[in-house]
Amino acid sequence: MTNFTYSAAALDRLQNSDSEIFDALMHEEVRQSEGVELIPSENYCFPEVYALLGSVFNNKYSEGYPGRRYYGGQENTDTIENLARDRAKAVFRAEHANVQPLSGCAMNEAVYFALLQPGDVILGMDLSHGGHLSHGHPVTNMAKIFKYTRYKTEIPSGAIDLEKVRQVALETKPKLIICGHSSYPREYDYAAFKKIADEVGALIMADVSHLGGLIAGGALKNPLDYGFDVMTTTTHKSLRGPRGGMILCKKQHAAAIDKSVFPGMQGGPHMHQIAAIATTLKLVQTDAYKAYAKQVLANAQAFAQALLAGGAHLVTGGTENHLIVINTATGFGITGDIAERALDKAGITLNKNVIPDDPNPPMKPSGIRFGTPAATARGMGEAEMKLLASIMLQVLRAPADDALLSKLREEVRALCKRFPVPGLECTKTKCCAAA
Numbered sequence: 509m510t511n512f513t514y515s516a517a518a519l520d521r522l523q524n525s526d527s528e529i530f531d532a533l534m535h536e537e538v539r540q541s542e543g544v545e546l547i548p549s550e551n552y553c554f555p556e557v558y559a560l561l562g563s564v565f566n567n568k569y570s571e572g573y574p575g576r577r578y579y580g581g582q583e584n585t586d587t588i589e590n591l592a593r594d595r596a597k598a599v600f601r602a603e604h605a606n607v608q609p610l611s612g613c614a615m616n617e618a619v620y621f622a623l624l625q626p627g628d629v630i631l632g633m634d635l636s637h638g639g640h641l642s643h644g645h646p647v648t649n650m651a652k653i654f655k656y657t658r659y660k661t662e663i664p665s666g667a668i669d670l671e672k673v674r675q676v677a678l679e680t681k682p683k684l685i686i687c688g689h690s691s692y693p694r695e696y697d698y699a700a701f702k703k704i705a706d707e708v709g710a711l712i713m714a715d716v717s718h719l720g721g722l723i724a725g726g727a728l729k730n731p732l733d734y735g736f737d738v739m740t741t742t743t744h745k746s747l748r749g750p751r752g753g754m755i756l757c758k759k760q761h762a763a764a765i766d767k768s769v770f771p772g773m774q775g776g777p778h779m780h781q782i783a784a785i786a787t788t789l790k791l792v793q794t795d796a797y798k799a800y801a802k803q804v805l806a807n808a809q810a811f812a813q814a815l816l817a818g819g820a821h822l823v824t825g826g827t828e829n830h831l832i833v834i835n836t837a838t839g840f841g842i843t844g845d846i847a848e849r850a851l852d853k854a855g856i857t858l859n860k861n862v863i864p865d866d867p868n869p870p871m872k873p874s875g876i877r878f879g880t881p882a883a884t885a886r887g888m889g890e891a892e893m894k895l896l897a898s899i900m901l902q903v904l905r906a907p908a909d910d911a912l913l914s915k916l917r918e919e920v921r922a923l924c925k926r927f928p929v930p931g932l933e934c935t936k937t938k939c940c941a942a943a
């Protein structure tokens with residue numbers, strides 16, 4: 509039985525009442541323990557987060573905001589939401605924080621509806637160059653309401669030509685410009701983007717969903733220090749919190765943002781999630797977490813350098829954050845889906861990914877994307893990243909060699925046993941106890 513749950517007795521009951529779900533849970537614990545997680549948007553949350561997600565805060569309806577709710581019995585929920593908001597403001601140097609969005613897409617949609625009118629133009633990064641679906645991809649519902657225009661990065665350097673961004677902005681007259689991405693391994697020039705926004709009279713927002721933890725830990729620049737109107741971040745990626753979203757903004761946008769989240773988009777906030785966000789925001793202020801954030805970047809550097817030395821073609825030629833994107837089509841003659849499956853067989857989980865202006869479709873793209881937050885949360889350092897890079901290179905060079913993949917799977921399993929997943933000590937499955 510795991511040791512992080514709210515009540516071990518509840519897990520015992522689950523085992524008796526629903527063995528199918530219980531078994532899937534046990535198998536997932538083994539999968540997460542015995543494999544290396546390199547999906548850059550995933551992480552191992554703090555053990556305290558599990559406790560709060562499984563707590564009685566799940567039972568409470570708290571529509572509204574602290575001090576102004578539509579239901580009674582809010583003395584404890586007001587405490588946690590006030591703490592979450594105050595800590596978010598302190599950690600990110602923000603004038604206002606809304607911690608109620610249920611997830612990342614919802615948080616971005618809430619911002620659009622707070623600050624824009626239907627038909628207004630939003631300028632964001634092209635999806636294949638690293639941007640995110642929720643920044644206006646035509647397949648999303650938001651594209652039916654707002655008009656989207658895009659800026660791209662330069663190939664192969666990955667640099668953003670700011671004069672080109674300025675020209676698109678002058679031509680398309682956006683009301684909102686977005687800095688933010690889910691697969692761009694480079695830093696933004698936030699000051700330059702703010703200048704362009706000011707020149708064209710647009711609001712400026714950063715979606716730092718991937719980078720939130722690295723900004724909180726002081727390892728990367730904070731867009732709010734450059735006068736941004738709004739910054740959004742998910743809470744479950746580098747921050748190591750529960751799934752969720754946060755909106756941080758200038759005071760002048762506070763009322764519109766709050767109204768847009770509730771009652772504009774959502775009903776009752778998930779108070780167990782908000783309690784877990786609050787405690788996450790305390791934990792990210794520790795020296796241990798600041799060291800973690802720096803190590804995530806050092807690990808990404810070590811990984812990238814080892815891959816480059818082994819002949820891999822890295823999109824943008826390297827990384828300045830936690831992300832690495834490999835063009836597997838040019839480097840190894842295989843599409844990303846083949847690479848993803850072969851690496852999975854070797855115990856390394858990551859995802860296939862499009863590369864800038866990819867000629868291939870999203871389900872058979874030209875590359876793979878991965879990152880270091882989860883492996884670093886297990887305590888792995890640069891030496892382990894070099895070992896993983898060498899295993900990855902062997903897989904990418906021989907993705908159909910099942911005997912090799914099985915041998916490498918054992919190496920990955922042995923590595924994982926040396927670095928247990930935080931908070932996941934299984935006595936039922938013995939996945940970590942055997943270490």
Ligand SMILES: Cc1ncc(COP(=O)(O)O)c(C=O)c1O
Pocket residue numbers: 549611612613614616640642688689690715716717718742752
């Ligand atoms: C930059 C960015 N914004 C928004 C999201 C959406 O988050 P969610 O999956 O919680 O809706 C993601 C998720 O990967 C992301 O990377």
